[in-house]
Amino acid sequence: MNKNYDVVITGGGAVGAACAYFLSREKDLKVALVDFKKPGNASRASAGGLWAIGESVGLGCGVIFFKTLSKQMNEAKENGGELPPLRPHQLPDFFFDFALTSNNMFPSLHEELREKHNIDFKFEETGLKFVMYDEHDRAYADQIASGIPHLSDQVKWLNADELREEEPYVTPEAIGAMNFTCDHQVSPFLLIDSYTEAARQNGVDLYLNTMVTGVETQGNRVVGVRTDKGTISCNTMINAGGAWASQLCEWATGHTIPVYPVKGQIVLSEKLPKIMRGCISTSDCYIAQKDNGEVLIGSTTEEKGYDTTNTLPELKGLAQGASKCLPILKEMNIKRTWAGLRPGTRDEIPILGPMDGIEGYINACGHFRTGILCSAITGTLINEIVRGKETTLDLKPFLYDPKRFEDLEPPFYG
Amino acid sequence: MSTKNQQVIIVGGGAAGISAAAQLAEFGISSKIIDEATKLGGVVYRGPLRHTEELPHLDEFYQKSQKSLQDKYHNNKDKIDVQLETSVIGPDGANGLILSDQKSLSSLNYDYLILSTGCHERSVPFPGWTLPGVMMMGGVQLQIKSGLVRPGEKMALCGTGPLLPLIACQLHKAGVEVEGVYEASSFTRLAKEAVALLNKPMLTLNGLSMMSYLKRNNVPFHYGWGIVKAEGKEAVEEITVAPYDKEWKADLSKARTAKLDSIGIGYGFVARTQITQLLNLEHEYSYQSSYVPRLSGNQRSSKDNVYVAGDTSGILGSDGAAFEGQIAALDIALRMGAIDAATHASRTNKARKGLQRVRNFRFGFDRFSERQLGMLDLPDDDTVICRCENVKKSQIDAAFERGVKDITSLKMATRAGLGDCQGKICSAYCYDRFKQAGHAERMGQLRARFPVEPISFAMMED
DSSP: OOOEEEEEEEOOSHHHHHHHHHHHTTSOSOEEEEOOOOTTBHHHHOOOEEOHHHHHTTOGGGHHHHHHHHHHHHHHHHTTOOOOOOOOOOOOHHHHHHHHHHHHHHHHHHHHHHHHHOOOOOOBOOOEEEEEOSHHHHHHHHHHHHHOGGGGGGEEEEEHHHHHHHOTTSOTTOOEEEEETTOEEOOHHHHHHHHHHHHHHTTOEEETTOOEEEEEEETTEEEEEEETTEEEEEEEEEEOOGGGHHHHHHHHHSOOOSOEEEEEEEEEEEEOSOOOSSEEEOSSOEEEEOTTSEEEEEOOOBOBTBOOOOOHHHHHHHHHHHHHHOGGGGGSEEEEEEEEEEEEOTTSOOEEEEOTTOBSEEEEEOOTTOHHHHHHHHHHHHHHHHTTOOOSSOOGGGSOOHHHHTTOOOOSOO | OOGGGOOEEEEOOSHHHHHHHHHHHHTTOOEEEEOSSSSSSHHHHOOOSSOOSOOTTSOHHHHHHHHHHHHHHHTTGGGEEEEOSOEEEEEOSSSEEEEEOSSOEEEEEOSEEEEOOOEEEOOOOOTTTTSTTEEEHHHHHHHHHTSOOOSOSEEEEEEOSTHHHHHHHHHHHTTOEEEEEEESSOHHHHHTTHHHHTTSHHHHHHHHHHHHHHHHTTOOEEETEEEEEEEOSSSOOEEEEEEBOTTOOBOGGGOEEEEOSEEEEEOOEEEOOHHHHHTTOOEEOOTTTSSEEOOOTTSBOSSTTEEEOGGGGSOOHHHHHHHHHHHHHHHHHHHTTSSOHHHHHHHHHHHHHHHHHHHHHHHHHHHHTOOOGGGGGOSOTTOEEETTTTEEHHHHHHHHHTTOOSHHHHHHHHOTTOSTTTTTTTHHHHHHHHHHTTOGGGOOOOOOOSSSSOEEGGGGOO
């Protein structure tokens, strides 16, 4: 391993692989991608939803939070108490821009990877429907809609009949749905595979099944990445370490960054005929039928360190939530379950770009629950940073700054 | 805690599980056996699933062993609680199991756990291997032993090891026309193991008598031959066999065909480790048995109160399994204070000696039957490797060409191993491909997932 690379990317999940692909498009840089599949690797565990609006307003993965809130409200009402204020969990505008810009890239990216590199990551236009069961759900949906007036053309309301028309297997108990028409899905495995394979075809060296064990520095400059198979020299290291990014950053810079694992458990059905036209979020879970017919149900939000065990009460919660929405599932089988580790940050915003006072080091981490969705824009931005170009979006809110995380309440999941 | 109330759970009521339970009972310790079948005995000794007066196709040697295992259970019945038709589908917390009886889920806690879940058959893909009528040899045997049906009218057996002559005899006695038996290894390799085989003189004699039975009845036995492909419209109608060289590469210039209606394929077994994996026990790669739990001398796993016995800890057959079950039980008895150290030592030593004899014998056969990677060339580009996900050999090849070096990446790139069987069928081939490419040491393991077998959504309702 005596090669010297312009760029070494540590981490081959959706974000690392996207960086490798976007950096390799012009075929002028020497790029290496180092990857080791650790248990809980989030890209592999992912549902593959491109829920740009859904995730930004706290649906999709955010629903477990809402469920707790909804329960509190019902209890308060039963006890004649005062209702706590409805406050959907909405991320700042710059994150909407970030997520939507990435989302808009997928149709052409899909075509490009298919035509140039012959891999189809199964991009499907599905929409994401928030299925409502009662007045609380509707009030919550109203709050969401009023929080995103500039996106009203992407929000379509369905009454009970219209919902039944579009999703005949959804329970008749549902009173309607709010559909985010621009939120779609991909096969997460194939997305990573297509980024990686396209990068390889463009000349990126893949160091697969290779574990990073340290980072070589000279003064304040990163000069190489140590692995269990030897050291790889580089001018720039890109930290795409997912839930393990903080350790990589510490090796490279001497500082940790507040990226930590947030466990999500997932339930998967056996392959079924098509029972869903679009992806669904309820107040219990999200549900997506993948291209091969499997119905994927997620996901819990737990801080349990690097633990990836599945626990029955949580799995039951997800399975029951899905059966409530799609009663036909009660006649179907669960094939497998697993847990992934999202790279969480306290403000739920990724950490991107260089670090003050450190040369040859770039963060591409902390994507929490939107790594698949935001991989395309992240790859684009990182490529621009490496080449010293003006960035497509303002990088400032994404840069690592200790002040970003000061005074933040602990997150809702505990 | 009083040791009296300590719960010993045994998963799998085959030779290992029953021997363990009987050994515990001898020292006054109660245990509970969980088994997925309708009868105890495991795949080898379960016997017919319906009533029958006699079993003329099964030899006396087998019937004696079966009786002796049944007696072990019957003589200790009052100390052995048995829960049949129940599968363990995953762990529940630190010291619990989740059980499924196909209708509902339940939890069961243990203080000590013995996992004796046995093995499953090693799949060897070749063109036509998914045609109806192409069966694994253990499955063939189960049909004659438990189902009491003839698997076919005219059959051939291809594979390696001591099961070949045994099943050939059973088939012949059951009235099946056995076209031929094709043993992949050469006779010279078997001759080299003569000394090892004398560790079990009775078994060896038994084997010799089976060989002479086949000869007497004009069933041809071909050393150094193996399967090439199976063909047929709706089901297998014809097979092609050819001489195998030392690497088990088929010499197609000498291939010949045979018309028949079914075929038994048996190139060995793989430890059944879905539960040991879900319990997060440490595992190590074994070329012979695939991944197996790492054990200490007394069958203790990396988790202090969990023991593994029988083929789950490496393929050794039912005689070895019985000794391993006994050794695990003795260790538990000692830890529960039911026996003193001296009794433990002398009984364990005796069992270990027995186990060693089995191993010496078995290892002779294992060396003779050691799988050679030339067989990996048998599948065509279009041969399905992962049956659940319909992954073809060409897709596996493409992933290797792209530089995949570990099983997880292979799974993600091709979906091999992501189906209902969780890779039980395709993993053996995939691991061998990594071995062939020089990546065996770091290829990683295709991890089992909860639930080990599919469960219905309805079972997840409260």
